[in-house]
Amino acid sequence: MDVKNALLNGDLLEEVYMQPLPGSTYPPHKVCKLQRALYGLKKASQAWFAKFRSTIHDCGFTSSSYDTVLFVRKTARGTTLLLLYVDDMIITSDDVDGILLLKQFLSHHFEIKDLGPLSYFLGLEISHDSTSSFLSQAKYTSDLLARAGLTDCKIPSSPLETQSRLSPLDGSLLSNATLYCQLVGNIVYLIVTHSDIAYAVHIVSQYMSAPRTPHYNALFRILRYLKGTLFHRLHYSAHSSLQLCAFSDADWVGDPTNHRSTTGFCFFLGNSIISWRNKKQSLTAYSSTEAEHHALADTTQELLWLH
Structure with missing residues (x-):
């Protein structure tokens, strides 16, 4: 669903004034008092x-305690979820009639456009x-590779070289770090569907303040690896069980600078992966056993939250 001119629907609770637009007939010493919100405000x-939250609450929805833009309505006929991002929303439910009634309700309050099934x-x-259901980012990845000039390149077998240990002092500083920072920011979003690059992205994102040539080469290796996995997708089966399963691991003294270890974990709901993370541990582990214990503690914390 798409809301047309969404920001114009907002009600201002404070007095806001603006200068008349150039070419208007208002006297030069006059200002306009806004009754509704405008783009750019x-x-x-x-x-x-x-405005949207108060409206959707009138339809029986409540805001999720985990995400303020997720709204939930539970009735005897089923559960309906609505996820809002600025003027775009996703609606899903096991109550088909409830979805139709919700669309009619929203159309009475806003000018909306039904974009059909989610694609x-x-x-x-x-x-x-x-x-x-299958989830991928093929177009996003393809556009990113074209921007980096990697539409025709050799494909490595892994996103990071084996035993790679990057440090802040290796190689020479890049003369212009803008492209490096932009590309790292882009591939961070790719972790949403590519758990296999999570650790490699975690490594290269640590050097955005002063990237050097080895960091740049590692970043482009990740991009070349993505070209080989362009059409890989996450698979979510309707027949998957609801059993929650977790896997946890940790390296030991993986960071050559401060000797911190890195925690890695992933969660499966049945056969479908739903959550994963790679993060440097906050404390320095004095043994591999201690590093594993820190990783298990972080994994257990995520497990309890998901449960």
């Missing part, structure tokens, strides 16, 4: 979200068959 997004959202490509 600092509080326009806040006013729009407040593309914020760079994520979603496809379905009778029993499964």
Whole structure:
């Protein structure tokens, strides 16, 4: 679903004035008092979200305690979820009639457009068959490779060289770090569907303040690896069990600078991976056993939250 001119729906709770637009017939010493929010106004997004939240609450929805832009409604007929991102929203439910009633309710309050079944959202490509859903970022990755000039390149077998240990002092500083920072920021979003690059991205993202040639080469190795996995997708089966399963691991003294270890974990709901992370530990472990204990503690914390 898409809300047309979403920010114009916001109600201003404070007095806001603006100068008349050039070419208007207002006297030069007069100003305009805004009755509604406008695009470009600092509080326009806040006013729009407040308006939408109060409206959707009138339809029986409540805000999720885990994410303020996720709204939930539970009835005897089923559960309906609505996820909002600025003017775009995703609606899903096991109550088909409830979805239709919700669309009618929203159309009475806002000018909306029904975009049909979910297929593309914020760079994520979603496809379905009778029993499964698939999630990928092929177009996003392809555009990123074209921007980096890697449409025709050799494909490595892994996103990071074996036993690679980057440090802040290796090689020479890049004359212009802008491209490095932009590309790292882009591939961070790719972790949403590529758990296999999470550790490598965790490494290269540590050197954005002063990237050097080895860091740049490692970054481009990740991009070349992505070219070989361009059409890999996450698979979510409708017949998967609801058993939550976790895997945890840690290296020991993986960072050559401060000798910190890195925690890595992933969670499966049945056969479908739903969460993963690679993060440097906050304390220095004095043994591999201690590093593993820190990793298990972080994994248990995530497990309890997911449960």
